[in-house]
Amino acid sequence: EPEVTQTPSHQVTQMGQEVILRCVPISNHLYFYWYRQILGQKVEFLVSFYNNEISEKSEIFDDQFSVERPDGSNFTLKIRSTKLEDSAMYFCASSEARTQYFGPGTRLLVL
Amino acid sequence: AQRVTQPEKLLSVFKGAPVELKCNYSYSGSPELFWYVQYSRQRLQLLLRHISRESIKGFTADLNKGETSFHLKKPFAQEEDSAMYYCALKTGATNKLIFGTGTLLAVQP
Numbered sequence: 001e002p003e004v005t006q007t008p009s010h011q012v013t014q015m016g017q018e019v020i021l022r023c024v025p026i027s028n029h030l031y032f033y034w035y036r037q038i039l040g041q042k043v044e045f046l047v048s049f050y051n052n053e054i055s056e057k058s059e060i061f062d063d064q065f066s067v068e069r070p071d072g073s074n075f076t077l078k079i080r081s082t083k084l085e086d087s088a089m090y091f092c093a094s095s096e097a098r099t100q101y102f103g104p105g106t107r108l109l110v111l
Numbered sequence: 112a113q114r115v116t117q118p119e120k121l122l123s124v125f126k127g128a129p130v131e132l133k134c135n136y137s138y139s140g141s142p143e144l145f146w147y148v149q150y151s152r153q154r155l156q157l158l159l160r161h162i163s164r165e166s167i168k169g170f171t172a173d174l175n176k177g178e179t180s181f182h183l184k185k186p187f188a189q190e191e192d193s194a195m196y197y198c199a200l201k202t203g204a205t206n207k208l209i210f211g212t213g214t215l216l217a218v219q220p
Contacts, residue, residue, distance in 0.1 A: 004154075031206055043155070043197065043210040056205050091155065098143065098162070098201070100208060102155040 002026045004103035006092050012109045013082055021077045021106045023092030032075045033093040033100060034067065036060070043091065049075065082110045113138045115200050117211035124188050125219050132183040132214045134172075134198030143201040144174055144181040145208070150194045158196070159183070168192070188218045 005024045013019050025032050034046040047057040049067055066078045075094075079086055087110045093100040114137040124130055136142055146158040158167055161174040161181060172183045181198060195215050199208040 033207070035208075042212045043199075043208075045207040045209070048206050050206075056207055058207075095206070099145075099157055099160060100206075101157065102147075104154040 004092055004094055004101055006090075006103035006106050008106060009104065010107045010109075012111065015084055015110055016081050019079050019082055019108060021079075021090050021092075021108070023075045023077070023094075023103055024073050025075055025092065025094030026096075026101060027073070029094035029096050029101075031055075031095045031097075031100075032067075032069070033095075034077045035091045035093065035102075036088040037091065037105075038085075038088045046077070046090075079108075082108075084110050086110050113200060113202055113209050115198050115209050115211035117196075117198055117214050119214045120212070121215045121217065123217045123219060126190055127187050130183075130185045130188045130192070130216065130218075132196050132198075132216065134181045134183065134211060136179050136181065136198075136200045138179075138200060138202055140202060142174075144172070145199045145201065146170070146172055146181075146183050147197045147199060147210075148194050149197065149213075155197065188216075190218045190220055192216060193218045 007022045032049040037043045047061045048055045064080045068076050089105045091105045092103040116135045144161045147155045148158045149155050170185045195213050197213045198211040
């Protein structure tokens with residue numbers, strides 16, 4: 001069964017550094033998403049992406065964040081200048097229509 | 112405001128006992144509700160969605176619009192059901208999922 005994959009599984013970075021989190025959605029899916037989960041808190045929506053553009057974003061998704069689909073398979077989340085509070089588990093998801101399928105997550109630690 | 116409430120952080124039951132994980136939502140329109148499960152060190156996996164009215168691994172959930180609830184039930188819990196369970200709401204206007212805080216189900220032998 002096809003699955004969403006994410007790399008890296010863990011990333012440690014210094015405050016102020018840029019990070020890029022990578023996702024490979026399920027191949028025939030058209031909708032892509034990023035969510036994050038700060039330790040001990042709920043899973044929160046960040047952004048959705050369809051037809052090569054952002055379709056919706058949350059208040060969390062400020063100018064420090066960007067998403068891209070650089071080729072036919074990858075979907076990336078970039079954080080330009082990381083802050084301590086960006087430390088979280090970041091989940092990518094994709095969907096064909098209604099149901100979203102999640103990747104295993106990338107645990108980001110900002111020191 | 113759109114919101115999902117899972118009032119129990121932890122639910123501990125014995126093997127063979129019935130389980131009910133509570134989920135209430137707040138949304139004025141026509142909701143789509145989902146249950147996701149996360150086993151230890153694994154990804155979020157779809158367990159149920161209300162529109163398909165299916166039973167997966169013995170779990171069922173009925174959407175009650177009057178009570179704005181979508182409780183997850185299983186008549187006889189198994190040890191392998193131990194996991195984190197998240198209720199999620201998708202509103203008609205967007206595709207984003209709004210998650211509850213999750214309930215950790217611990218099934219004791």
